[in-house]
Amino acid sequence: MKLILVAPNKLLYDAFQEHFHYLPNLEIINNYFETVPEYDCLVSPGNSFGLMDGGMDAAIVKYFGDFLMTSVQQKILDEYLGAEYNKIV
Incomplete structure (x- = not known):
């Protein structure tokens, strides 16, 4: 590696x-x-909320697209609010 x-x-x-x-x-x-x-x-240096609107995070979102921040935030909600994804839907 x-x-x-x-x-x-x-x-x-x-x-x-x-x-x-x-x-x-x-x-x-x-x-x-x-x-x-x-x-x-x-x-990414990131934060636990998935806010990607400044610095390196903003550059990453600009490069890959706006969907990235939404996807990261959804993953955080799915994984860390105590409910499994298939039980939310």
Whole structure:
């Protein structure tokens, strides 16, 4: 498995380099996530409400589409309000 850390600014890039440069199978990119040619997973800094309207989350929604935030929020409701999805419908 290869981990890619994406740093859209020099300050974050330098911090990633300083603290993680020695790790195997790690690539640090000083650019935006949209420039990464191929990946299997994207991890957002997110929040427990699924609000994706600022910062990195907003960029992810802009890239993938508005349906993403709605889908994330629905998943949170389905998984963490104590009722199974098939019992709600």
